[in-house]
Amino acid sequence: MDLGVFEEDNSRSCRLASAIPEACKTEDCCLGIDEAGRGPVLGPMVYGICFCPISKKKGLQELKVAGNATLSEEERENLFAKLDESKGFVGWALQILSPNTISTSMLQRAKYNLNALSHDAAIGLVQYALDCGVQLKEVFVDTVGPAEKYQDKLSQRFPGVEVTVRPKADSLFPVVSAASICAKVARDRVVKSWTFKEDLGQVDTDYGSGYPNDPKTKAWMAKYLDPVFGYPQFVRFSWSTAQTILDGKAVAVHWDDDEEDGTKGAAQQNSTSMLSYFRRQRPESAGREPHRYFTERRLEAVDSL
Numbered sequence: 001m002d003l004g005v006f007e008e009d010n011s012r013s014c015r016l017a018s019a020i021p022e023a024c025k026t027e028d029c030c031l032g033i034d035e036a037g038r039g040p041v042l043g044p045m046v047y048g049i050c051f052c053p054i055s056k057k058k059g060l061q062e063l064k065v066a067g068n069a070t071l072s073e074e075e076r077e078n079l080f081a082k083l084d085e086s087k088g089f090v091g092w093a094l095q096i097l098s099p100n101t102i103s104t105s106m107l108q109r110a111k112y113n114l115n116a117l118s119h120d121a122a123i124g125l126v127q128y129a130l131d132c133g134v135q136l137k138e139v140f141v142d143t144v145g146p147a148e149k150y151q152d153k154l155s156q157r158f159p160g161v162e163v164t165v166r167p168k169a170d171s172l173f174p175v176v177s178a179a180s181i182c183a184k185v186a187r188d189r190v191v192k193s194w195t196f197k198e199d200l201g202q203v204d205t206d207y208g209s210g211y212p213n214d215p216k217t218k219a220w221m222a223k224y225l226d227p228v229f230g231y232p233q234f235v236r237f238s239w240s241t242a243q244t245i246l247d248g249k250a251v252a253v254h255w256d257d258d259e260e261d262g263t264k265g266a267a268q269q270n271s272t273s274m275l276s277y278f279r280r281q282r283p284e285s286a287g288r289e290p291h292r293y294f295t296e297r298r299l300e301a302v303d304s305l
Contacts, residue, residue, distance in 0.1 A: 001084075001185065003016070003186070003190060003193070006098075007190075010233070011098055011100040011197070012101065013096055015096075015125075018092050019091070024091055024134045028053065029134050029135050029138075031134070031136055032169070032178060033047070033048070033049050033125065033142065034141075034169070035047045035048070035121075035180075036187040037183075038114070040236075041241045041242055042207055042220075042234055044098050044187060044190055044191075045117075045118075047095040048125075048181075050176075050179040054138065059089065060090065060174045061174050063086065063174075076181055083178055091129075092178070092182045094125075094182060096186065101117075102114070103238045118144045122144075122154075126161075136161050140169055141163065141164070141165045142165075142166070143165045143166060143169070150165045191210065196232050197233065198233070204220065221235065221245060226250075227250050228251050230242075
């Protein structure tokens with residue numbers, strides 16, 4: 001798993017993938033989808049797929065990838081190595097959603113929430129597998145939101161593919177467990193080797209699990225809060241944990257957009273609204289005669305019809 005493409009610019013999302021096994025292009029295949037890092041306030045969220053011929057399901061079970069929720073990082077690495085060694089019949093692909101992508105999507109004017117991001121990442125990965133020639137017949141997914149609605153959405157998007165969406169699918173279907181391992185290993189590696197583009201000096205990397213209720217994570221966020229610029233892009237600004245700390249400890253900033261049209265807020269600050277420069281205003285006379293071309297033809301400037 002080469003993370004170099006993502007590490008070159010970790011402010012953007014990227015896709016990584018294994019080679020496509022030839023068996024997956026000629027035999028009917030099953031595919032599992034799962035994610036890692038949905039809840040943390042630090043680091044990326046990673047969506048993963050894993051696929052293999054339906055005839056090789058037993059071989060996937062023999063790798064003992066099921067029930068990986070309580071595994072240590074080392075155990076996950078060992079299982080991923082086994083999956084990678086089985087590249088004759090197992091393939092995988094990942095979509096790494098950077099913290100910056102998550103934050104800007106959730107905070108933009110036209111809201112793009114985490115469920116929508118997750119659905120689109122999953123759909124994009126399934127489409128990638130199909131585009132690569134994988135003969136998909138079965139897809140198993142760990143649910144995001146109501147399972148029945150998500151299943152209907154995927155079934156309509158991929159007619160001819162049997163879609164099964166279940167809560168805790170990683171404990172029910174080995175192919176989903178395999179996808180979960182790929183996603184978790186990628187996130188573990190990204191978080192561990194994160195390069196801070198901001199000028200923070202020697203960064204303390206003891207930030208705990210990254211989950212909002214982790215004391216180490218809270219302490220790290222308090223330590224690296226800039227009162228003006230907030231947090232480095234390793235932090236998901238859109239999380240309520242970050243918002244609460246910023247509201248309480250960062251410098252208050254007034255944005256004209258927070259008001260109805262900017263004018264009211266500007267008046268409160270005894271300043272001119274930036275939006276006022278874009279309004280049409282009646283042009284004032286500059287005290288000079290118009291060119292004779294206009295006077296001879298009785299042409300006048302108007303600002304309304």
